[in-house]
Every structure is written in structure tokens, then in C-alpha cells.
Amino acid sequence: MADLSVTFAGVHFTNPIVLASGIMGITANSLIHVAHKGKLGGVTTKSIWLTPHQGHKNPVMLGTEHYFINAVGVPDAGIEKAKEELRIYKENKSVPLIANVIASSETDYGMITEAITELEPDLIEVNISCPNIEDEFGKPLACSRVKAAEVTKICKSKTHIPVVIKMSPNVENPVEIAQACEDAGADGLCCFNTFGPGMLIDLESRMPILANKVGGVSGPGIKPLVLKMVNDIYKAVKIPIIGTGGVLTGKDALEMMMCGATLVGVGTMIYYYDIQGFVDMAIEMNDWLDEHNIKNITEIIGALNR
Amino acid sequence: MFERKVPVPIMLNRIDVPIMVKIIDVIQETDNVKTFTLDISLNAKPGQFVNIWLPGIDEKPFSVAEDNGKTLKITFFAIGEFTKKLFACNVGDKIGIRGPYGRAYSWKPNSTLALIAGGYGAAPMYFLAQKAVETNCIIYFIVGAKSKNHLLYLNTISSLPKTFLHIATDDGSMGHKGYNTEVLEKILQKHHIHQVFGCGPEMMLYSVFNLCKKYKTEGQLSMERYMKCGFGVCGQCVMDNTGERVCMEGAVMTTQQLSCIEEFGKYHRDKEGLKKPF
Numbered sequence: 001m002a003d004l005s006v007t008f009a010g011v012h013f014t015n016p017i018v019l020a021s022g023i024m025g026i027t028a029n030s031l032i033h034v035a036h037k038g039k040l041g042g043v044t045t046k047s048i049w050l051t052p053h054q055g056h057k058n059p060v061m062l063g064t065e066h067y068f069i070n071a072v073g074v075p076d077a078g079i080e081k082a083k084e085e086l087r088i089y090k091e092n093k094s095v096p097l098i099a100n101v102i103a104s105s106e107t108d109y110g111m112i113t114e115a116i117t118e119l120e121p122d123l124i125e126v127n128i129s130c131p132n133i134e135d136e137f138g139k140p141l142a143c144s145r146v147k148a149a150e151v152t153k154i155c156k157s158k159t160h161i162p163v164v165i166k167m168s169p170n171v172e173n174p175v176e177i178a179q180a181c182e183d184a185g186a187d188g189l190c191c192f193n194t195f196g197p198g199m200l201i202d203l204e205s206r207m208p209i210l211a212n213k214v215g216g217v218s219g220p221g222i223k224p225l226v227l228k229m230v231n232d233i234y235k236a237v238k239i240p241i242i243g244t245g246g247v248l249t250g251k252d253a254l255e256m257m258m259c260g261a262t263l264v265g266v267g268t269m270i271y272y273y274d275i276q277g278f279v280d281m282a283i284e285m286n287d288w289l290d291e292h293n294i295k296n297i298t299e300i301i302g303a304l305n306r
Numbered sequence: 307m308f309e310r311k312v313p314v315p316i317m318l319n320r321i322d323v324p325i326m327v328k329i330i331d332v333i334q335e336t337d338n339v340k341t342f343t344l345d346i347s348l349n350a351k352p353g354q355f356v357n358i359w360l361p362g363i364d365e366k367p368f369s370v371a372e373d374n375g376k377t378l379k380i381t382f383f384a385i386g387e388f389t390k391k392l393f394a395c396n397v398g399d400k401i402g403i404r405g406p407y408g409r410a411y412s413w414k415p416n417s418t419l420a421l422i423a424g425g426y427g428a429a430p431m432y433f434l435a436q437k438a439v440e441t442n443c444i445i446y447f448i449v450g451a452k453s454k455n456h457l458l459y460l461n462t463i464s465s466l467p468k469t470f471l472h473i474a475t476d477d478g479s480m481g482h483k484g485y486n487t488e489v490l491e492k493i494l495q496k497h498h499i500h501q502v503f504g505c506g507p508e509m510m511l512y513s514v515f516n517l518c519k520k521y522k523t524e525g526q527l528s529m530e531r532y533m534k535c536g537f538g539v540c541g542q543c544v545m546d547n548t549g550e551r552v553c554m555e556g557a558v559m560t561t562q563q564l565s566c567i568e569e570f571g572k573y574h575r576d577k578e579g580l581k582k583p584f
């Protein structure tokens with residue numbers, strides 16, 4: 001048995017697999033259920049707003065063998081509901097909790113970070129990169145070096161809990177933006193949110209199928225893109241990375257870690273292999289490490305030969 | 307050594323990107339209920355559901371009222387924006403469909419079953435009855451509604467072999483005056499019932515659940531929660547406090563499963579996740 005545990009920004013995880021934000025993360029009991037049944041290292045809540053926010057109409061997500069696309073529109077009932085849910089989560093003493101927060105302005109990012117801090121999550125993940133609410137709020141803040149740094153600074157000033165910035169892959173200069181967040185005090189980076197936005201159409205009706213017309217792309221098709229960018233960022237920053245995007249198997253997760261991820265975020269995998277897929281991932285990771293006589297999974301973080 | 311335990315993705319045996327299919331028959335059941343026959347089979351089993359898409363409008367879940375290997379039926383109430391638009395569709399129009407989703411009912415062949423239906427529940431229950439009698443089951447089928455004019459599927463159910471139809475209406479305009487669950491209780495007292503199946507409003511299901519407990523009978527009930535994806539990803543339809551998803555660990559849930567679910571009969575959640583009491 002290899003030791004699968006890792007430490008991320010001072011928080012201990014018994015294995016590096018964490019549930020990505022927006023997947024089965026609406027209620028505390030849902031998170032507890034997935035964490036338990038999937039034997040996860042940690043879980044991330046769905047993005048939490050300060051005040052209630054409506055999502056898009058259905059269909060909000062579509063899956064194929066090769067990729068997944070969604071435009072849920074980040075619906076949420078706001079901080080009051082989140083407080084109730086996070087309290088239930090904490091009471092149940094499950095795996096480490098990453099609270100993912102979202103806002104529509106720099107000031108609101110500060111306020112939601114402050115509000116969520118009261119609930120003592122283990123990490124705060126700041127979603128500045130959702131590609132499917134552009135109609136409402138314009139280009140995500142994660143697309144600008146200056147804005148990403150500003151949000152990081154504001155959030156850091158409002159909390160003692162480690163802050164992870166959720167990055168957008170849809171930028172020309174991901175490395176520069178990562179460095180800007182690091183310089184602004186980020187304790188870690190989550191790389192990445194979904195790609196695009198993209199579009200899926202129905203020939204017959206000549207309509208985009210997602211009600212929002214466009215949506216963020218995730219799943220197996222994005223893995224090679226994520227691996228490359230995670231590795232680029234890993235080489236340029238010192239803060240740890242949650243490598244997220246297209247991971248379906250234990251092998252995928254190990255590849256992500258070799259490219260430099262300390263934790264591996266997994267969301268869309270559930271679509272292909274359901275919750276059991278998490279358990280299989282951990283078994284595969286362990287088997288591979290044993291086979292290669294590696295005692296501690298931390299040995300492979302960033303261990304890509306070049 | 308390095309083989310997947312689950313080599314085949316679970317999504318391969320269904321359609322997840324809606325396809326447009328023709329409505330080949332329309333039956334007006336009551337003032338506000340219609341049955342559509344669609345030109346497709348999804349090999350759906352009783353208790354499973356599909357998502358129906360009206361391009362540019364919305365997409366909503368509906369139980370399969372029949373899938374005979376060639377065509378698929380849904381029976382629905384026109385209650386809101388979406389179902390009213392669906393209600394206005396005619397033979398020859400095309401609508402989007404994906405599925406089938408959710409767990410199906412499972413019954414023991416050669417046994418005696420009680421089926422209880424309220425609202426649109428008569429439709430999926432009929433599909434179950436149709437399949438169950440093929441496996442030599444005897445069926446007590448209880449349909450309930452506000453009044454005579456709202457009862458669904460009476461003729462179709464009556465035409466099934468080995469099926470005893472019981473009726474309850476709130477106003478007594480047909481059959482027993484009162485709740486259909488009162489009829490169920492009498493049947494449970496009088497006959498040896500192996501399994502109870504229910505589909506209808508949650509408060510009805512909650513009474514059925516309590517009767518199953520009281521008479522120590524196994525039950526399977528169709529749950530409804532606000533749904534988005536239908537395939538277990540979004541987490542919209544999870545129930546407290548087991549965190550089970552109605553679309554994956556349901557929609558058909560056993561009374562054993564339901565006995566651990568605190569919110570059953572108490573509240574559900576809206577599309578932003580806020581609790582709404584029944």
C-alpha cells in the first residue's frame with residue numbers, strides 16, 4: 001500500500017482526489033454521500049453567491065463519449081442556505097471541505113469570502129472563471145491579469161483561511177495570470193474551469209441544444225489541454241495546484257500529478273463511471289505506485305521527465 | 307493489472323443528447339391531460355423516465371407510459387408554461403427526447419401486487435401492470451382522482467388480464483369516496499400482497515409508505531424532485547439526509563431506502579436548492 005496522502009496549503013488530504021465544484025455539490029448531505037461512497041480526499045461545494053442567483057433553463061448539460069458541455073448558470077440560493085448546509089457538513093466531520101464562492105464584482109468577492117470564513121471551510125476556492133454567465137456579467141475576471149490579482153488581494157484581506165483561485169483556461173497568458181495571483185497572495189490555484197464556451201446544435205431543429213446556447217466544455221476531450229497548461233504553470237509558480245479537467249481514471253490523475261498537481265479535481269467523471277469511479281481511481285493509483293515501488297504519492301508531483 | 311473495473315461507461319446504453327422524434331398519435335385523456343405516442347423506442351422499463359425537450363423553450367422529465375420496442379408513450383398534465391406548450395403539439399410535430407433514466411420497478415414473477423396511482427401515476431403504473439401480468443402476476447390496481455372526470459386509463463387498465471381495478475374519488479362521483487390509500491389498506495387487510503407499487507403526489511406516497519410499514523409489505527415508490535441533468539451529475543434532485551439522487555438511486559425507491567430519507571413527505575427543493583415544504 002502506497003501512501004496516497006498529500007498536504008495542500010497546510011491542509012491534510014488522505015488522498016489527492018477531490019470532487020470538483022458544481023457536481024453534486026448543492027447540499028451538505030450530497031457532499032457527505034459522495035465523499036463517503038467515493039472514498040474521496042476532499043470535496044468542493046457548488047459555487048456560492050451572497051444573494052440568490054437563478055440559473056439557466058434546461059437543458060443545462062449534455063454529455064457524449066468524448067466531451068461534456070454545461071451551462072447551468074450557477075444557480076444558488078445564497079449565503080443563508082449555504083450556512084445551513086455547511087454547518088451540517090461540519091457536524092458530520094467528513095473529509096476536508098473546499099468552499100467555492102462566486103460574485104459579480106470585486107467588492108462582492110470580498111464580502112462572500114468574509115461571510116464564508118465564518119463557517120470555517122478548510123479552503124476557499126474563488127471562482128472567477130465561469131464561462132457560461134458571460135451574457136450576464138461579461139468576460140470572467142480570470143481573463144485579466146490585473147483583475148485576477150485584485151480579486152485575490154481582496155479575498156485574502158478578508159480571511160485567514162487559505163485562498164485558492166480558480167483559473168480560466170480560456171486566456172492567452174495562463175502562466176502570467178497564475179503568477180499575478182501568486183504575487184497577490186493566493187495560497188493555491190485550481191486549474192481549470194471549463195473551456196470555451198462551446199456550442200452543440202441539433203440539426204433537425206437548427207437550434208443550439210443548451211438553453212443558454214453556449215456552455216463550458218469539460219470531460220475527457222480537454223485532458224491534454226489541461227495537462228499541458230498545468231505543467232506550464234507548475235514550472236512558473238511555487239504555490240500548489242488543484243489539477244482539474246478531464247480526469248476519468250487513476251492513470252489520468254497520476255498524469256495530472258506528474259505535470260505538477262498536488263490535488264486532482266474530478267467532476268465530469270461521474271457522468272461516465274458514477275461515484276464508484278472515484279473508488280476505482282484510488283485503487284488504480286495505488287496499484288500503479290506499488291508496481292513502480294513508489295511509497296509516497298508526493299514523489300510523483302511534478303516528476304515529469306524532460 | 308491495470309484494467310478498469312468498470313470498463314464500459316455507464317452512459318452508453320441511453321441517449322443523452324436529445325433527438326427530435328415525431329408525435330405519431332395524440333389521445334386527449336381529460337380536459338388537461340394528453341398522451342403522446344412518439345416514433346421511437348428507448349427500450350425503457352416501467353418506472354423509468356425520459357426528458358422531453360421543446361427547442362428554445364425548456365426541457366422536463368416525464369415517466370414512460372409505455373415502450374413497446376417500437377414506440378414510446380408519455381401521459382402528462384398541462385400545468386405550467388412547458389406542459390401547456392407541449393399540450394398544444396399535434397400529430398406530425400417533432401419534439402426532443404433523451405433517456406431512459408432512473409431505476410425501474412422490479413417485481414417478483416408469479417406474485418400478487420398492489421399498484422396505487424394518483425395523478426399522472428396511472429400511466430407508468432399501467433406500463434408496470436402490463437409487464438407484470440406477462441410474468442403471471444395478479445394485480446390489484448387502485449386509481450384515485452378528485453372526481454370521475456379526472457380518472458385516467460380506466461379502459462386500458464380494465465382490458466388487462468388478471469387485474470382487479472379499484473377506484474377512489476374525493477367527491478365520490480365514482481368508486482370509493484375518499485382517498486385511494488383507504489382502498490389500499492382494505493386490500494392489504496384482505497389479501498396477501500407481496501409488493502406494493504406507487505406513483506402519485508408525495509403525500510399519497512407517504513401514506514402508502516406508512517401502510518407498507520404497518521402491514522410489513524415491501525414497497526416501491528416513484529419519487530419526484532426538481533431535475534436538471536437526469537443522469538446524476540448536477541446534484542439537483544438529491545434527498546436529505548442520505549444524499550441519494552432521485553434520478554440515479556430513484557426515481558423508483560424502495561420503502562427501505564425511503565425509511566432513511568428525512569425529507570420524504572416533508573419538503574423538496576426548488577431549482578436554486580431552497581427547501582420548500584409540501
Ligand SMILES: Cc1cc2nc3c(=O)[nH]c(=O)nc-3n(C[C@H](O)[C@H](O)[C@H](O)COP(=O)(O)OP(=O)(O)OC[C@H]3O[C@@H](n4cnc5c(N)ncnc54)[C@H](O)[C@@H]3O)c2cc1C
Pocket residue numbers: 355365366367368369370380381382383384385386387388389390426429529530531532533534557
Ligand atoms: C421522474 C419524474 C417523472 C415525471 N413524470 C411525469 C409524467 O409522467 N406526467 C406528468 O404530467 N408529469 C410528470 N412529471 C412532472 C413534470 O416534470 C412537471 O409537470 C413539469 O416539469 C411541469 O413543468 P411546467 O413548465 O409545465 O410547470 P411549472 O409551472 O414550471 O412547474 C410546475 C411544477 O412542476 C414541477 N417541475 C417543474 N419543473 C420540473 C423539473 N425540471 N423537474 C421536476 N419537476 C419539475 C415542480 O414541482 C413545479 O412546481 C414528472 C417529474 C419527475 C421528476
Ligand SMILES: Cc1cc2nc3c(=O)[nH]c(=O)nc-3n(C[C@H](O)[C@H](O)[C@H](O)COP(=O)(O)O)c2cc1C
Pocket residue numbers: 020021022023046047061068070072074100127130166192193194217218219220222244245246247265266267268269539540
Ligand atoms: C455540470 C458542471 C457544473 C459546474 N459548476 C461549477 C461551479 O459552480 N463552479 C466552478 O467553479 N466550476 C464549476 N464547474 C467546473 C468544474 O468544477 C471543473 O473545473 C471542470 O468541469 C473541469 O473538470 P472535469 O473535466 O473533471 O469536469 C462545473 C462543471 C460541470 C461539468
